[in-house]
Amino acid sequence: MDLSSEEIERYARHIVLADVGGPGQQKLKAARVLVVGAGGLGAPVIQYLAAAGVGTLGIVDNDSVSLSNLQRQVIHDTEAVGAAKVASAAMAVQRINPNVVVETHPVRLGDDNAADLIDGYDIVADGSDNFATRYLVSDQCFRSQKPLVTATVSQFDGSITTLKPWLDGPDGRPNPTWRCLFPEAPPDGLLPTCAQAGILGALTGVLGSLQALEVIKEIAGIGEGLVGRLLLFDARAARFETIRYAWNPANPLTGTSPAA
Numbered sequence: 001m002d003l004s005s006e007e008i009e010r011y012a013r014h015i016v017l018a019d020v021g022g023p024g025q026q027k028l029k030a031a032r033v034l035v036v037g038a039g040g041l042g043a044p045v046i047q048y049l050a051a052a053g054v055g056t057l058g059i060v061d062n063d064s065v066s067l068s069n070l071q072r073q074v075i076h077d078t079e080a081v082g083a084a085k086v087a088s089a090a091m092a093v094q095r096i097n098p099n100v101v102v103e104t105h106p107v108r109l110g111d112d113n114a115a116d117l118i119d120g121y122d123i124v125a126d127g128s129d130n131f132a133t134r135y136l137v138s139d140q141c142f143r144s145q146k147p148l149v150t151a152t153v154s155q156f157d158g159s160i161t162t163l164k165p166w167l168d169g170p171d172g173r174p175n176p177t178w179r180c181l182f183p184e185a186p187p188d189g190l191l192p193t194c195a196q197a198g199i200l201g202a203l204t205g206v207l208g209s210l211q212a213l214e215v216i217k218e219i220a221g222i223g224e225g226l227v228g229r230l231l232l233f234d235a236r237a238a239r240f241e242t243i244r245y246a247w248n249p250a251n252p253l254t255g256t257s258p259a260a
Contacts, residue, residue, distance in 0.1 A: 041151055
């Protein structure tokens with residue numbers, strides 16, 4: 001995809017980067033990214049991907065903006081309270097970068113629509129706030145052979161990883177799935193929700209920005225992704241740690257054929 005003179009100026013700091021350049025920026029312009037959730041994680045993902053020049057952003061969220069969201073969901077503002085989150089996010093994207101096409105999906109992602117939604121994009125960033133959606137997205141990305149960058153946050157802690165389990169790793173084994181790391185979701189009610197336990201607003205900005213960074217790296221083919229690595233962040237201690245994990249032949253997706 002050719003870049004206009006306006007786009008060349010807009011993305012000049014990318015284009016002069018040796019690992020991005022014009023070809024990398026063209027890849028970003030051609031890319032279609034689906035962001036699941038326009039909340040605390042989705043907000044910085046959407047903002048930074050729009051600013052980076054991702055050509056098409058799909059946003060899935062069936063919720064509306066509430067006043068209690070604004071402490072962390074920085075893509076929305078006070079005037080957006082009561083509006084659909086996808087509509088508020090789409091307006092923000094147009095203010096950030098009118099070159100980006102926004103496709104809004106004001107629905108709850110479920111078994112009936114996950115395949116159709118995910119199949120329409122090149123890569124997925126999951127910022128959902130519940131285990132059911134997280135497992136559904138990761139399972140469907142495996143079947144649809146779509147890279148997934150997924151992050152979670154809780155109070156003062158967060159984690160992020162990238163999943164490409166239909167490909168083999170350096171050891172010849174398949175890359176791990178989300179279920180290799182966490183085979184089953186915890187029982188309902190075991191862990192407190194964000195509303196119950198609270199969350200540090202800026203924490204979602206850190207993890208969401210990391211998600212955007214990993215998506216950009218995947219699209220442009222830069223550096224080493226977080227496949228097989230879970231990056232943990234402790235906001236209290238300002239400390240990052242990395243845990244390596246591998247394909248587990250006993251995980252529930254074993255024997256499931258991608259794209260089946």
